[in-house]
Amino acid sequence: MRVVSLPEILAALDEEAALAAVASGFRRFSAGQVQVAAVGHLAFADAPGDCHIKSAHLVGDDVFVVKLATSFYRNPERGLSSSNGFMAVISAATGEILALLHDQGQLTDRRTAMAGAIAARAIARPDSATLGVVGAGIQARLQARLIARILGLSSILIWARTSDRAAALAADLGGEAVGLPQLCARADLIVTTTPSTAPLLTAEMVRPGHRIVAVGADSPGKQELETAILGRARVVVDSRAQCLDHGEAGWAVRAGLVDPASLIELGALLESPIAFDADEIVVADLTGVAVQDAEIAKVVWRGLQRAPSPRD
Amino acid sequence: MRVVSLPEILAALDEEAALAAVASGFRRFSAGQVQVAAVGHLAFADAPGDCHIKSAHLVGDDVFVVKLATSFYRNPERGLSSSNGFMAVISAATGEILALLHDQGQLTDRRTAMAGAIAARAIARPDSATLGVVGAGIQARLQARLIARILGLSSILIWARTSDRAAALAADLGGEAVGLPQLCARADLIVTTTPSTAPLLTAEMVRPGHRIVAVGADSPGKQELETAILGRARVVVDSRAQCLDHGEAGWAVRAGLVDPASLIELGALLESPIAFDADEIVVADLTGVAVQDAEIAKVVWRGLQRAPSPRD
Numbered sequence: 125m126r127v128v129s130l131p132e133i134l135a136a137l138d139e140e141a142a143l144a145a146v147a148s149g150f151r152r153f154s155a156g157q158v159q160v161a162a163v164g165h166l167a168f169a170d171a172p173g174d175c176h177i178k179s180a181h182l183v184g185d186d187v188f189v190v191k192l193a194t195s196f197y198r199n200p201e202r203g204l205s206s207s208n209g210f211m212a213v214i215s216a217a218t219g220e221i222l223a224l225l226h227d228q229g230q231l232t233d234r235r236t237a238m239a240g241a242i243a244a245r246a247i248a249r250p251d252s253a254t255l256g257v258v259g260a261g262i263q264a265r266l267q268a269r270l271i272a273r274i275l276g277l278s279s280i281l282i283w284a285r286t287s288d289r290a291a292a293l294a295a296d297l298g299g300e301a302v303g304l305p306q307l308c309a310r311a312d313l314i315v316t317t318t319p320s321t322a323p324l325l326t327a328e329m330v331r332p333g334h335r336i337v338a339v340g341a342d343s344p345g346k347q348e349l350e351t352a353i354l355g356r357a358r359v360v361v362d363s364r365a366q367c368l369d370h371g372e373a374g375w376a377v378r379a380g381l382v383d384p385a386s387l388i389e390l391g392a393l394l395e396s397p398i399a400f401d402a403d404e405i406v407v408a409d410l411t412g413v414a415v416q417d418a419e420i421a422k423v424v425w426r427g428l429q430r431a432p433s434p435r436d
Numbered sequence: 437m438r439v440v441s442l443p444e445i446l447a448a449l450d451e452e453a454a455l456a457a458v459a460s461g462f463r464r465f466s467a468g469q470v471q472v473a474a475v476g477h478l479a480f481a482d483a484p485g486d487c488h489i490k491s492a493h494l495v496g497d498d499v500f501v502v503k504l505a506t507s508f509y510r511n512p513e514r515g516l517s518s519s520n521g522f523m524a525v526i527s528a529a530t531g532e533i534l535a536l537l538h539d540q541g542q543l544t545d546r547r548t549a550m551a552g553a554i555a556a557r558a559i560a561r562p563d564s565a566t567l568g569v570v571g572a573g574i575q576a577r578l579q580a581r582l583i584a585r586i587l588g589l590s591s592i593l594i595w596a597r598t599s600d601r602a603a604a605l606a607a608d609l610g611g612e613a614v615g616l617p618q619l620c621a622r623a624d625l626i627v628t629t630t631p632s633t634a635p636l637l638t639a640e641m642v643r644p645g646h647r648i649v650a651v652g653a654d655s656p657g658k659q660e661l662e663t664a665i666l667g668r669a670r671v672v673v674d675s676r677a678q679c680l681d682h683g684e685a686g687w688a689v690r691a692g693l694v695d696p697a698s699l700i701e702l703g704a705l706l707e708s709p710i711a712f713d714a715d716e717i718v719v720a721d722l723t724g725v726a727v728q729d730a731e732i733a734k735v736v737w738r739g740l741q742r743a744p745s746p747r748d
Contacts, residue, residue, distance in 0.1 A: 125522075125538055127439050161476035164491050166500060173531050177489055177502060179476045188478060190489055190504055192524065194531025208531040210437075210524075212504060219485050219506025219520040224536065226437055 125221040128428060133227050136427030137234070142420045143274075146238045147394055149182070149419035150362065154391025157183045158415045163366070165343055171196050174343055180414035181216060187425065188216050191417035193232040197319060207233055207262060211421040225424055235416040237266035239362060239390075240315055240337050243408035244271045246393050247335045247360060247400065248313050253279055256311025258304070258324060258348070260284035260293040263317035263339060268297050271315060271337075281307045285318070305329055316340055316348040327352035332403035339410045344370040349407065355381030357405035358398075360388045363413045372409040437533040440740060445539050448739030449546070454732050455586075458550045459706055461494070461731035462674065466703025469495045470727045475678070477655055483508050486655055492726035493528060499737065500528050503729035505544040509631060519545055519574060523733040537736055547728040549578035551674060551702075552627055552649050555720035556583045558705050559647045559672060559712065560625050565591055568623025570616070570636060570660065572596035572605040575629035575651060580609050583627060583649075593619045597630075617641055628652055628660040639664035644715035651722045656682040661719065667693030669717040670710075672700045678723040685721045 128136075152158055164177035173196035181188035193209035200206055207229025213222045225231060240263075255277045257268045268280055280299030284290035290301040308314065308329035315337040316325065325336070327350050336357075340348045354376035361367035364387055368374050376382040388398070390408065400406050440448075464470050476489035485508035493500035505521035512518055519541025525534045537543060552575075567589045569580045580592055592611030596602035602613040620626065620641035627649045628637065637648070639662050648669075652660045666688035673679035676699055680686050688694040700710070702720065712718050 127536075159478055161478050161487075161489065162474040164473035164476050164489060164502070166471055166473050166491055166493055168493070168500075168528055171529055171531075173528075175473075175491070175500070175502070175526070175531065177473065177476060177491060179478055179487070179489060181478055181480070188487070190476070190487070192502055192526075192533075194526065196529070196531040199530055202530070204530055204532070206531075208526075208533060210533060210536075212522075214487070214504075214506065214520075216480055216485075217483055217508070218511055218514070218516055219483075219487065219508040219518075220516070221504075221520060221522060221538070224439075224522075226533070 126223045128223055128225045130226065130228055130230060132428070133225050133231065133424050136424045136431060138423060138427060142423045143238050143242065145419035145423050146235055146416050147242050149415040150242065150391035151395050152182055152391070153413060153415040154389040154395065159183070160414045171198065173197065176342070178412070178414035178417055180418040182415065182418060186216055187213050187222065187422065189213055189418040189421040191232065191414065193229050205229065211417055213421050213425045223425055223428065225421055231420050231424065232417065233262050233266055235420040236263060236339060236412055237270045239410050239416055240267045240339050241270040241274045243337050243360060243390055243410060244313055244315065245274055246390065246397065247406040247408055248275055249333060249335060249402060252277060252312040254281060254311045255279065256281045256307040256314040257317065258283055258307070258314065259317035260286065260289035261317060265293060267315045267317055267339065268299070281311055283307045318348055319346060320348050321345050322347060323350040324348050325353060326350045327356065330405060332405060335406050337408045337410065338372050341371050341409070342412050347372065347375050351376040351379040351381050353405070354407055357407045358388065358400060359386065360390055360393055360406065360408040362390045362410045364389055366411040366413065367409045371411045372407065438535045440535055440537045442538060442540055442542060444740070445537050445543065445736050448736045448743060450735060450739060454735040455550050455554065457731035457735050458547055458728050459554050461727040462554065462703035463707050464494055464703070465725060465727040466701040466707065471495070472726045479655070483510065485509065488654070490724070490726035490729055492730040494727065494730060498528055499525050499534065499734065501525055501730040501733040503544065503726065505541050517541065523729055525733055525737045535737055535740065537733055543732050543736065544729065545574050545578055547732040548575060548651060548724055549582045551722050551728055552579045552651050553582040553586045555649050555672065555702055555722060556625055556627065557586055558702065558709065559718040559720055560587055561645060561647060561714060564589060564624035566593060566623045567591065568593045568619040568626040569629065570595055570619070570626065571629035571652070572598065572601035573629060577605060577608070579627045579629055579651065583625070593623055595619045630660055631658060632660050633657050634659060635662040636660050637665060638662045639668065642717060644717060647718050649720045649722065650684050653683050653721070654724050659684065659687055663688040663691040663693050665717070666719055669719040670700065670712060671698065672702055672705055672718065672720040674702045674722045675725045676701055678725065679721045683721040683723045684719065
């Protein structure tokens, strides 16, 4: 078992290759070519924090990947990162642990941002100019950078519950901290990145043509969008099963506002792109699928195999 | 993150403390004091092999444990152990990975054997003299040694599909390799340890007063006991939910031979022991519960904290 430190991981990670691999992974997932284990989830009310365990094997691959990622929301108050964890790359022929990528949650953060960017590219209006970012944490920063770069958006608006953090992130990104209604009024594309358990965006904030990528609702109880928004929108989901269980789509389906048969899986959308009407509202509900972990870990693992091991 | 090698793990493992901890864990599990995540399972038909991921947090503990264990059944043909994996000890306050116990499956093997011994002690007739072991793999060896020691059984009978392996294990254990009907006729207590997907023990082999500990059926499709055996038995399960899903109990319940309400959870049995009638058949169906992993990993972790780290 090779234990790989974060600097080694980041040096071995080819971002463009990973973006392509994650997109390919979504297509293969929606085509039924990925074995995904039940997601393990533990919740720690006191801390508060979450632990997610996700595992996937792409049919034919010689390795599979098990990912553990924790998010403890008060860690920053102690000067610690909220994210921790690792990805294990395991032989699908012998079960041996080939590599333990001790990414401390950073590969999960990056593959989540990549999924957001891939979804944003698939649903954005071609004339999009302004990105609105809801939240000011790690995902807000990564999604803002990646989406703005990939879609060539030059204007970034930030809203967060804590206005100091919004202002700090806006300064870092060359964006502007604004109120949430103003953000919605001005943005073409909105990405929501908070661990909120109550809707932040209301239906009255959303206008025709809005495209929304929601990445916060990754476990039961979390919700960032009022269900009425999804009732008026085309809804794209990363995983039909997961989003019905604990995504934004689940809330809207349980409220009787969305027909589950109408949900479009992201991998299917990537395989057969849809030219949405300019005034359609489109929501991409991303809960995080193990195939993303498998794809980004494989990109790192291939990168490490090309580079000599520091122990060799 | 401290990566702990197998020799360090075994040096830090106090077997008596672990036996007590695993038994305590079962009691707390059945009392609803353990948060257990959904079990992740991946199956590799070609290899063939399995990967199980189990996670648990005992209420109030400052750590939780995520365990990954693989079993690849043809590894011994390549001179490799069939078992691999690790247990991660993680802070329940910050999500940091405190220790990665690279046990290569050995802690899983041992906690499984401990559960077998704990169940055997809870269901065995006081006059038991002869142990029958079905299978000749790692579990057969560990269960035989531990059960024989704890219950003071001096006579061990072994049956396995491959008679050479049965003979080799019998020689190691000072036991006797016999046919399966003969094993059943002579043993008081039988432990079944194979990855069989079809019943090995038939109802006609089982007689009144037999006590059977079945540890092989740990994932969907596996079965070692004909369902009619359970139809005639008191059935103890390590986890009601898991055993209904993929244990021996599940087969018997689906066949309409066992009322799920009659299942006795092991932790409840340990809390309130039952004096079974001498001629009752009792089956303990063990699928493996994450609390066992949490308890054995915590015993190792406490042992490591008493010993200085080799890196200090």
